[in-house]
Amino acid sequence: MRKLAVSLAALAAAIAAPAAAETVAVTNARILTAGPAGEIARGTIVLQDGKIAAVGPAAQVPAGARVIDAQGGVVTPGFIAPNALLGAVEVRSLGDDLAVNNPEIGASFDVQYALNPASTLIPVARLAGITRAIVVPLSAGGGGGSFHDDDGEEVMTAGDGGGSKSSALFAGQAAAIHLAEGPEILMKPKVGMVVPFGDGGANVAGGARGAEIIALKSAFRDVRDYMRNRAAYDRAGVRDLALSKSDLEALIPVVEGRMPVIALVHKASDIRAVLKFAREEKIKLILSGVEEGWMVAADIAAAGVPVILDPLSDRPESFQVLGSTLENAARLNAAGVTVSLEGTGGAHRVRELRYNAGNAVAYGMPYQAALAAVTINTARIFGVADRVGSLEPGKDADLVIWTGDPFEPLSQPKAVFIAGKAQPMTSRQIELRDRYKDLSGPCPVAYPK
Template sequence: MRLKSLILGAVCAAALPVLGMATPAFAQSLTAITGGRVLTGTSVIENGTVVIQNGRIVSVGTGPAPTGARVIDARGKVVAPGFVAVDSGLGGSEISSVTGSNDLRNGANTISASFDVSYGLDPWSFTLPVARLGGITRAIVVPSHAGGGGGGHAHDDSDFAGVGHGGFQSPGLFAGQAAVIHLGPNLEGGGTDILVRPRVAMVAPFGEAGAGIAGGARGAQFTQFKETLAEVRLYARNKAAYDRAALRDLSLSRADLEALIPVANGTMPLIVTVRRAADILQVLRLAREEGVRIILDGVEEGWLVADQIAAANVPVLLNPISNLPGNLETRAARMQNAAALDAVGVVIAIKGNDGAHRVRETRYNAGNAVSHGLPYDAAIEAITVNPARIFGMAGQFGELRAGAAADVVIWSGDPLEPLSDAETIFIGGAEQAPTSRQFLLRDRYASGGEGAMPPAYTR
């Protein structure tokens, strides 16, 4: 449903405690945001009222604030759902080049598809409050892999392709499993769990990066992929025989075989990083032949085959400002890619410029897509309701509607305008401090206040 103007619509966490949520008691209070231009994610309500309580949205409409509610006057401002970052590394990587702080990359040949990023999440990550200031309240955290993704930290495994120790694939065709997080841990109240749902999708690179993993040629990867799924299905039918060593040797560990069963039977989507138009068509063919659900990621040349992507009913994660022919996979990259895909009915989700440190720029990218032909309402959908739909969580977040999580941001102006600020941020109904470690350090040293200098320097 497109964003329509309804004049009368129906109804981080950083190391310092100040960066956490408000107290749990406050999160339960009745709050009404009144008078603003409300972008619900699928419609617009002028002079709207959003009521939240107990972490959920109670109502969205044009009526007065309920009796006894805390009232926030949003006249002249824009009220929007919290944005959802896709292909993200938030909470999983602090500094990509510092191995010990990067829990998005895994190199074990016996743990590939079974690698679960949710176990490495850090609610104290300095990246979370920075992303929040860009209106991000939820994120899909993805393992990093050859060809990019998972925080945007690409690496090349092509020199190590082949069968590794014990006969297992090394490196594996699969990077691991993605997770959904929220960006509002309550550190003061002891709530540190940012995980919303683990194992929402499997991840695998195709195209040039995938070919490198499989041995150097695209055809080799497709053959290996099909053989891998055949082994998974064989294992699923014969677990008892596997347990008593009465099944032929398989190229994956038991953990990886188990992790891939939902992919093989079509219940877990596979995020496929692919860029070239020809590769996109081959991946669509593979998904059709194997009966797997896929989400295309990257898709710089997607506009060339937009009709085929739409016909396959496959969603796309993309960066709309990726427009340079940096290699032979992106010769036809262009700024109109998002608009072209949307025009034929492809469900798109817009990414930031980096999976962890520049996620806040997601809204800038959406604005750039609008300037190159994407309708404004489609751009809002691409950073709110669409990510929730793509990852099986429609109606739970990314939208201002009764029953959804109270992820609400009050903007000083149009959220796709770079000069607008996120003035008030709620995540799960709890108001967030509008600051970050960077702001705290700036204020500490600019003002020369308490703690600005070590005691020895103040004597």
């Protein structure tokens, strides 16, 4: 017991230390690397200059390194939350910085310019082992986008529903962020172009699914014409184009296959239509939502398209998701589809990402596949796997030390490192709890005895 107390005291000291990228060695850890090394039953991981310097059963502790004895605890990569609203929303009823209703701004809308590093939601997510996130815009045209709020209900974003300019076909560009304490959280901008399909896409295109596909094809044709005739466009020497110049410019990486389309799609028939559209237009694709994805898993796997899904989305609350099931993630993974798991709501309950992964395991997804679905898979999907997503030498030192299995609700992180820096293990909620849990001592004026 004395040895354990000393170890925990050392760990507490490490957590309380100033957030600097120092040399740290975590020893006696069960390391789930989410990389080629797989699980290391008992090993050491060394963090140096913000990077992972070494990891393995025989990794050497550098002289002068701060040593944290994990006492057999679990160490994982920091989790990555896709479809997040972190840094762009605080109180949903008061609005957000994720949607725009402007006929000149659709594809060119970029969430990176409104990120708030001081959001009180970021520390809450960080305390759930989340160290990076993909922040996505929401469609504001004609109810064109949807997400599951923090009560699990599907919410359609605002709009008139009567058809709109082509700009409404595109919600805008997503960005990758880190959740480290500090004045800047942007990691990588422009990691994907969000486009609603299914009911949402039909709404922005005038009420029919087929109309949206035609409108998108027309928009992409305009982009290609613009690319061939930029000089003529500037002197008004080309035909009228439906999109603004800023939207045309924003879509060039999409039609060139450098930026993926994040397709919000749910129903099996809509998924097939989106796969066909992407194949014909030769664009890179990510499917998001895919509640009926298991029904067309072979098609998705054959196309080599990854998916993002909430494994707890199983209620047939609309005709788009009648075939939803808690086994969706397991079945897609078994078919060979690259799966990324998301937390519920994207903001206030994104912390539940690890619980969602645990539920995916409970309904048939192999444990290591679920771990990959909250780490390396998401990093690969969004083009940041060279930096994060697994515990490998040379990558950013994002890791979490857990008291037990991270997918078990009673397990808690004992330390969180982002790019080698120890993060504060507190949040506004914890601070408020500590302030008011004992009113026997000195109290604020508003709380007299």
